[in-house]
Amino acid sequence: MICEIDDNAKAKAPGAGGWRLEHSYGQLPSLLHVAVGPTAVRAPRMVVWNRKLAEELGLDAGADAGRGAMLAEIFSGNVLPPRAAPLAQAYAGHQYGHFTTLGDGRAILLGEQITPRGERFDVQLKGAGPTPFSRRGDGRATLGAMLREYVISEAMHALGIPTTRSLAVVATGEEVWRQDGARPGAVLTRVAASHVRVGTFEWVAARQDEVAKKALVAYTLQRHYPELAGAENLPLALLGAVIERQARLIAQWMSVGFVHGVMNTDNMALSGETIDYGPCAFMEAYEPATVFSSIDRDGRYAYGNQPQIGQWNIARFAETLLSELHPQEEQAIELATEAIGGFGKSFQRQWLAGMRRKLGLFNEEPEDGALIESLLAWMHTAKADFTTTFAELETLGATEPGRASEFQEWLVRWQARLARQPQSAKEVRRLRRANCPAVIPRNHRVEEALAAAEAGDVSVMERLLTVLAAPYDHGRARAADLVEYRMPAPEGGEEYRTFCGT
Ligand code: AMP
Ligand code: MG
Numbered sequence: 327m328i329c330e331i332d333d334n335a336k337a338k339a340p341g342a343g344g345w346r347l348e349h350s351y352g353q354l355p356s357l358l359h360v361a362v363g364p365t366a367v368r369a370p371r372m373v374v375w376n377r378k379l380a381e382e383l384g385l386d387a388g389a390d391a392g393r394g395a396m397l398a399e400i401f402s403g404n405v406l407p408p409r410a411a412p413l414a415q416a417y418a419g420h421q422y423g424h425f426t427t428l429g430d431g432r433a434i435l436l437g438e439q440i441t442p443r444g445e446r447f448d449v450q451l452k453g454a455g456p457t458p459f460s461r462r463g464d465g466r467a468t469l470g471a472m473l474r475e476y477v478i479s480e481a482m483h484a485l486g487i488p489t490t491r492s493l494a495v496v497a498t499g500e501e502v503w504r505q506d507g508a509r510p511g512a513v514l515t516r517v518a519a520s521h522v523r524v525g526t527f528e529w530v531a532a533r534q535d536e537v538a539k540k541a542l543v544a545y546t547l548q549r550h551y552p553e554l555a556g557a558e559n560l561p562l563a564l565l566g567a568v569i570e571r572q573a574r575l576i577a578q579w580m581s582v583g584f585v586h587g588v589m590n591t592d593n594m595a596l597s598g599e600t601i602d603y604g605p606c607a608f609m610e611a612y613e614p615a616t617v618f619s620s621i622d623r624d625g626r627y628a629y630g631n632q633p634q635i636g637q638w639n640i641a642r643f644a645e646t647l648l649s650e651l652h653p654q655e656e657q658a659i660e661l662a663t664e665a666i667g668g669f670g671k672s673f674q675r676q677w678l679a680g681m682r683r684k685l686g687l688f689n690e691e692p693e694d695g696a697l698i699e700s701l702l703a704w705m706h707t708a709k710a711d712f713t714t715t716f717a718e719l720e721t722l723g724a725t726e727p728g729r730a731s732e733f734q735e736w737l738v739r740w741q742a743r744l745a746r747q748p749q750s751a752k753e754v755r756r757l758r759r760a761n762c763p764a765v766i767p768r769n770h771r772v773e774e775a776l777a778a779a780e781a782g783d784v785s786v787m788e789r790l791l792t793v794l795a796a797p798y799d800h801g802r803a804r805a806a807d808l809v810e811y812r813m814p815a816p817e818g819g820e821e822y823r824t825f826c827g828t
Pocket of ligand 2: 592593602
């Protein structure tokens with residue numbers, strides 16, 4: 327995964343072959359994008375290379391010494407791959423509830439890679455230099471923040487949660503100035519089903535460009551929801567499908583204790599992928615009010631608020647579609663309101679289904695919701711670690727008889743519930759293990775890996791990435807050498823803070 331750079335090999339290096347770039351986004355109305363290339367960096371050096379992902383994309387993944395140098399040139403933006411047509415995307419968004427125009431201020435789309443399986447993925451360089459949307463920003467990113475996105479996005483992928491991926495992090499050899507002083511700069515290569523966001527629709531709606539809006543609706547449908555092609559009311563079908571995917575995504579976040587941290591509408595992708603890993607982190611002790619972002623003072627994006635914020639964002643999306651939903655405004659509003667109301671129901675249904683799986687429940691009983699809520703209520707008072715509690719429910723009961731009787735009573739209820747389904751204990755365990763990760767990116771482990779990498783030692787991160795790649799391998803996670811990855815942070819873990827926009 328890690329490339330040793332050999333300067334002598336640079337000249338004869340073949341670079342990554344296998345590029346097959348197309349540019350459907352660039353063909354959308356010009357309101358939506360600006361052609362701009364990356365700004366060259368001084369001394370690119372590959373820090374992490376996702377060989378497996380490169381293979382899936384059809385890129386020649388081999389990172390031998392010589393190729394490593396050329397890969398660093400490409401994934402820093404110094405050398406463009408064949409047929410790249412770099413652009414920055416225009417978009418708007420509601421940030422902390424306030425509407426603003428944004429656009430890619432530091433990200434540049436090279437194009438859409440067509441994989442050997444015929445799939446289409448955006449290949450975007452994040453931190454590749456200024457664009458017309460940069461405003462006062464420098465267009466750059468820090469090595470720590472890009473490695474953080476790499477680790478957490480790849481962990482999310484391994485957890486089975488839809489997400490953008492990370493192909494490479496290249497150190498630029500340049501310094502980036504942030505509040506806390508000079509930091510090493512880096513470029514992250516982000517791979518996404520697309521970068522169409524709720525904010526993209528807000529942008530065309532704000533500009534009142536009906537032609538661009540229609541084009542964007544058609545584009546999003548074709549790219550992400552081709553199965554809706556025959557629908558009678560296509561924009562309404564799109565709204566419904568986006569609601570379903572977002573509700574599912576947020577239910578999945580909730581089921582692993584993930585706090586996105588900055589659910590602005592520009593950070594909600596219509597593909598249904600998790601996007602924009604800034605101040606995100608995983609909750610340890612169960613606490614719905616958990617917030618990690620240093621700037622989220624009111625807890626708008628707290629763990630327990632995520633479903634409501636998802637629905638709020640969907641309402642902003644629906645507003646942009648009103649003119650498309652029905653020629654009469656009143657009826658359009660009626661259709662939109664009904665659809666938005668469906669978000670809560672869809673979330674609730676998918677959340678419940680996910681929690682049932684975590685408890686090993688195969689069938690449905692009306693009291694399941696209450697059973698889950700009472701476990702969560704106990705976890706809340708006991709400040710129980712979210713991940714280990716779910717992963718080790720059986721043993722918790724057996725090994726800690728001194729636990730609060732509330733929990734013992736709950737275990738009795740759960741066992742009685744399990745007894746009312748035909749599945750064996752083995753089947754229950756299998757279902758639970760497939761839905762309760764043994765390992766998540768623990769904040770103190772992530773910080774430790776980033777600090778080591780920033781100091782020049784990537785081995786700590788490499789090891790962490792290996793562990794995070796198999797979160798449901800409970801057998802492996804129980805091995806003595808991995809115990810340290812399963813355990814929550816020592817005292818003070820709840821005080822963990824993350825910093826945005828770096
Ligand atoms: P985010 O909070 O990461 O979604 O970013 C919000 C907006 O700020 C987007 O338009 C970004 O492109 C822009 N942005 C973030 N960091 C920088 C930077 N260092 N230089 C220029 N633009 C930036
Ligand atoms: Mg963003």
